[in-house]
Amino acid sequence: MKRIVPYIALVLLLAEMILxxxxxxxxxxxxxxxxxxxxxxxxxxxxxxxxxTILATPILSWLILAAIAVGCLRSCGVFSPSSPYTYxxxxxxxxGGGVLLACVVSVMLLTVVPxxxxxxxxxxxxxxxxxxxxxxxxxxxxCAFSIVYGLIAGxxxxxxxxxxxxxxxxxxxxxxxxxxxxLIQFYESLRFVFG
Numbered sequence: 178m179k180r181i182v183p184y185i186a187l188v189l190l191l192a193e194m195i196l197x198x199x200x201x202x203x204x205x206x207x208x209x210x211x212x213x214x215x216x217x218x219x220x221x222x223x224x225x226x227x228x229x230t231i232l233a234t235p236i237l238s239w240l241i242l243a244a245i246a247v248g249c250l251r252s253c254g255v256f257s258p259s260s261p262y263t264y265x266x267x268x269x270x271x272x273g274g275g276v277l278l279a280c281v282v283s284v285m286l287l288t289v290v291p292x293x294x295x296x297x298x299x300x301x302x303x304x305x306x307x308x309x310x311x312x313x314x315x316x317x318x319x320c321a322f323s324i325v326y327g328l329i330a331g332x333x334x335x336x337x338x339x340x341x342x343x344x345x346x347x348x349x350x351x352x353x354x355x356x357x358x359x360l361i362q363f364y365e366s367l368r369f370v371f372g
Contacts, residue, residue, distance in 0.1 A: 182352045189359035193366060200370040213370055223369055231365045232358060239312040240350065240357055246316035248346015249323035254332035269329035273322040280318035 197215045204214035214220050250256070255273070258266045287295045288307050297305035320343070327333035327342065 179352070182356060186352075186356055186359055189356075189363050193359070193363050196363070196366055196370060211371075215366065215370060220369070224366070227365075228362070231361060234361065235309070236361075237354070237357060240353060241347065242313055242316035244346040244350030244353070245343055246319040246323075246346065248344070248349055249320045249327075249342050251349070252332070252342040252345045253323040253327035254330055255323065255326050258330075266330050269326045272329050273326035276321045276325045277318055280314070280321065284314055 200212060200220070201214045201216040203210065203212040204217070215224060254266075255270075262270070284295075284307075287293055288302070295305060295307035295310065296302060302308060323342065324333070324339055327339070333339050333342065
């Protein structure tokens with residue numbers, strides 16, 4: 178995968194450049210077609226003025242939160258235990274499982290009881306505050322499990338180790354963030370030019 182992602186990023190960057198040139202050519206050749214040029218004053222203002230708002234979608238925050246959670250899970254040692262499990266690892270699994278259970282019970286109390294806080298006004302789950310908070314809640318739960326497991330199993334010796342585990346996922350997912358930036362910008366540019 179690491180070999181393919183740079184080429185995909187290059188293709189997206191080249192596609193954006195080609196779209197800029199094609200939009201300019203089509204808007205000049207067919208002025209009444211509705212195609213907007215990205216090299217016009219309007220196009221340049223749109224591209225530079227909306228760049229930050231285009232990137233600031235829930236998908237980016239979900240990507241970052243999921244990366245942090247995956248990084249915690251990978252670095253806490255839960256996927257590479259001793260064989261057979263040591264006493265500390267078994268105890269860490271039980272305590273981490275208790276944290277996960279507490280998270281699940283908390284979410285259930287906020288969603289399934291009558292007049293629950295996280296359901297929509299009509300009582301549905303989708304769309305609702307529950308559906309919008311699903312990725313953050315899952316990420317938080319996995320981080321809490323990983324931290325508890327890592328501390329009890331001895332994988333994390335200090336607060337610095339916990340902090341590094343949170344950053345591990347961001348470093349691991351950095352290529353995905355760049356890929357997201359290129360992909361979302363190309364998609365929104367297509368919508369601007371032809372929409």
